[in-house]
Amino acid sequence: MEIDDIKGLIELLRDTDVTEVQIEKNGTKIKIKRERLLTTIEMPKKLIHQEAASAVEAEADTQHLITVTAPLVGTFFRSSSPDSPPFVEAGARVRKGQVICIIEAMKLMNEIESEVDGVIVRALVENSQPVEYGEPLFIIEPV
Amino acid sequence: MSGRIIGILKEAEGFVSGAKISGELGLTRAAVWKRIRSLREKGFIIEASSGKGYRLLSAPEFSVEELQALLKGRFGKEIIFLKKTASTNDLAMELAQNHAPEGTVVIADSQTNGRGRLGRRWSSPQGVNIYMSVILRPEIAPKDATLLTIMSAVSVAEAVKKTTGLDVTIKWPNDLIVSGRKLGGILLEMRSEPDRILFAVVGVGINVNIRSSAFPPDIRDIATSVLEETGDQAKRTTIAAEILTGMENNLNLLKQGKISLLLQMWRGLSSTLGRDVIVTTGDITIRGTAEDIDREGRLILSTADGPLKISAGDLTVLR
Numbered sequence: 469m470e471i472d473d474i475k476g477l478i479e480l481l482r483d484t485d486v487t488e489v490q491i492e493k494n495g496t497k498i499k500i501k502r503e504r505l506l507t508t509i510e511m512p513k514k515l516i517h518q519e520a521a522s523a524v525e526a527e528a529d530t531q532h533l534i535t536v537t538a539p540l541v542g543t544f545f546r547s548s549s550p551d552s553p554p555f556v557e558a559g560a561r562v563r564k565g566q567v568i569c570i571i572e573a574m575k576l577m578n579e580i581e582s583e584v585d586g587v588i589v590r591a592l593v594e595n596s597q598p599v600e601y602g603e604p605l606f607i608i609e610p611v
Numbered sequence: 612m613s614g615r616i617i618g619i620l621k622e623a624e625g626f627v628s629g630a631k632i633s634g635e636l637g638l639t640r641a642a643v644w645k646r647i648r649s650l651r652e653k654g655f656i657i658e659a660s661s662g663k664g665y666r667l668l669s670a671p672e673f674s675v676e677e678l679q680a681l682l683k684g685r686f687g688k689e690i691i692f693l694k695k696t697a698s699t700n701d702l703a704m705e706l707a708q709n710h711a712p713e714g715t716v717v718i719a720d721s722q723t724n725g726r727g728r729l730g731r732r733w734s735s736p737q738g739v740n741i742y743m744s745v746i747l748r749p750e751i752a753p754k755d756a757t758l759l760t761i762m763s764a765v766s767v768a769e770a771v772k773k774t775t776g777l778d779v780t781i782k783w784p785n786d787l788i789v790s791g792r793k794l795g796g797i798l799l800e801m802r803s804e805p806d807r808i809l810f811a812v813v814g815v816g817i818n819v820n821i822r823s824s825a826f827p828p829d830i831r832d833i834a835t836s837v838l839e840e841t842g843d844q845a846k847r848t849t850i851a852a853e854i855l856t857g858m859e860n861n862l863n864l865l866k867q868g869k870i871s872l873l874l875q876m877w878r879g880l881s882s883t884l885g886r887d888v889i890v891t892t893g894d895i896t897i898r899g900t901a902e903d904i905d906r907e908g909r910l911i912l913s914t915a916d917g918p919l920k921i922s923a924g925d926l927t928v929l930r
Contacts, residue, residue: 539753539805541907543892543923549730573922574760574784574908575728576799576811578753583804596893598922601754 534584536606538599542573546595554595560588562608569605586610612636613646614679620657620667621680628664650676672820673847675718681852686714686745686859693717695737697724700800700814703744707810708802713748716855725816727798728925733816734827740836741795741817741847745858748810749866753803754907756811757922758865758873760784761908763797763813765876766861770853771795771817772880775837775845780882783901783910783926787817788882792835794818815854820844874904883928888912892924 538544546554546569556568562582571578589607593599619632633643647657647665654671670677675692682688689711696702699717701724706715719742725735735742749759764785771787771794772779780788787795795817802809818826818836826834837845864873878884883901890897890912899914910921 537805539803540756541754541909541922545729549726552730572728574757575797575923576756576760576801577728578756578801578803581802581804598892 532610533589534586534608534610535604536568536580536582536608538571538601538603538605539580540571540573540578541601542571542578542599544593544595544597544599544605545570545572545577546591556588556591556606558588558591561611562586562588571599580605582608584608584610612638613650614676616643616646616650617655617667617670617674617676618680620665621677623666626658626660626663626666631664670848672844673720673851677848678718678852678855681848682855684714684856684859686855687716687852688712689715691715691717693719695719695721695723698722698726698814699742699744700726700798700812703746703812703814704800704802707746707748707812711746713746714855714859715746717744718742718851727796727816733796733798734830734834735816736821736825739821739825740819741815741851741854743851743854744812744814745855746810746812747862749808749862751808751865752806753801753808756801756803756808757784757908758870759799759801759811759813760797761873761877761904762861762865763799763815763858765873765880766857767795767797767815767817767854768880769876770857771837771850774850774853775841777837777840779880781877781880782928783881783883783904784908789835789840792833793830794835794837794840813858817850819847819850870906874906874908877904877908883910883926887929889927889929890921890924891927892921897921897924 548570556562562568562585564582564585566582567579568582569580571580586608589609591606592604599605615636616632619627619635629640629643633640647659651657653674653676655674656668658666658668675690679687679690691702696719699719699722703717706717721737722733722735722742725733725742727733747759764781768779768781768787771777777789779794782788785797786793795815798814799811801811818834820838821836823831823835823839861873884903886901888899888901897912897914897919899912899919902911902913905911905920912919912921
């Protein structure tokens with residue numbers, strides 16, 4: 469392959485998605501890799517509108533969900549002791565008044581109850597992590 | 612009713628006629644006699660003299676009757692005493708959920724599943740120590756609930772100090788320490804809604820008449836008892852009565868908003884402030900100097916990276 473051939477090849481590939489070219493001459497092996505390079509992100513206006521619309525849709529979907537928040541500052545525990553299984557996992561059914569976690573502050577173990585009958589959609593905090601007042605802990609879908 | 616008979620006999624410090632007792636309690640003379648007999652079976656030594664009446668010579672080391680006779684307030688109006696239970700806190704939580712009033716007390720002579728923080732075991736052999744849980748229904752916001760820890764620590768430390776003469780101090784937040792060893796601990800459990808506390812249970816464990824040889828080996832070097840420290844047997848009834856009386860008074864202070872006073876009492880009893888400490892919370896270990904507690908009772912630690920507020924963790928005081 470001559471230098472002009474290579475130049476020609478580069479010229480040829482300039483406005484394409486091709487990011488890698490491998491050429492083996494005698495065995496005639498050619499490998500072309502195409503990749504979308506996103507150096508700058510210009511989102512078409514249409515797409516933005518679509519995203520906004522779907523966000524609104526998602527919000528409407530989650531309006532009936534209940535977020536359980538921390539009533540006090542402390543350490544979040546998902547079980548009553550390190551050897552015990554968690555009170556609840558994502559996907560678990562809970563009854564109103566059922567203990568779903570403990571927040572400890574100064575040797576005061578605050579057992580947090582579910583306010584509704586429902587299903588745990590998401591558990592948002594890892595075991596033994598500090599939580600702030602009002603921090604979301606669980607998302608529950610009432611049943 | 613038997614508690615009231617003991618109350619009358621204790622107050623009289625001499626003979627009280629059967630007629631007087633039956634008149635005060637609205638019982639027949641025969642009913643009074645029946646109760647005296649059952650009190651004797653429980654270990655009370657009551658002298659009976661025809662013409663003079665009854666006289667209390669001695670009370671057993673622990674009895675609900677004498678405890679109730681010593682309590683003048685609302686706390687202890689209802690006392691549930693059990694020879695053996697899994698955990699007084701568990702039972703008290705269950706009673707609280709079933710609408711037991713504030714001041715209801717659960718006491719056990721032994722616990723099969725006595726526990727501390729994070730389900731840790733609390734050694735609870737029979738007949739020697741105090742295992743007691745008290746139901747509270749404080750009308751304060753959940754975010755102020757940590758003041759219950761401060762309030763109960765002050766109440767228990769003061770009471771043990773007063774009844775035993777020991778130099779009891781508090782290790783943050785609420786361990787009872789004598790001569791650098793643990794004499795007692797307090798575990799609070801609480802149920803709350805976002806804006807109000809439904810109820811709280813204060814569980815108190817105090818090593819009273821246990822010999823250090825009877826402690827499990829793993830805590831023998833870090834635990835102590837009233838007996839080990841004073842050399843004398845102490846009456847669990849007297850200590851428990853003082854704790855309940857103090858806790859009722861201090862809870863009233865909290866309800867009246869006298870928070871700085873309670874914090875000041877805690878500071879006066881603390882052996883943590885001013886010391887270099889290590890706090891372990893979850894996977895994190897922090898070293899610093901214990902400067903003070905804030906308005907919620909959180910520990911203010913000055914560390915190499917600046918001041919930190921600690922709300923939960925295991926604390927070790929460095930020598």
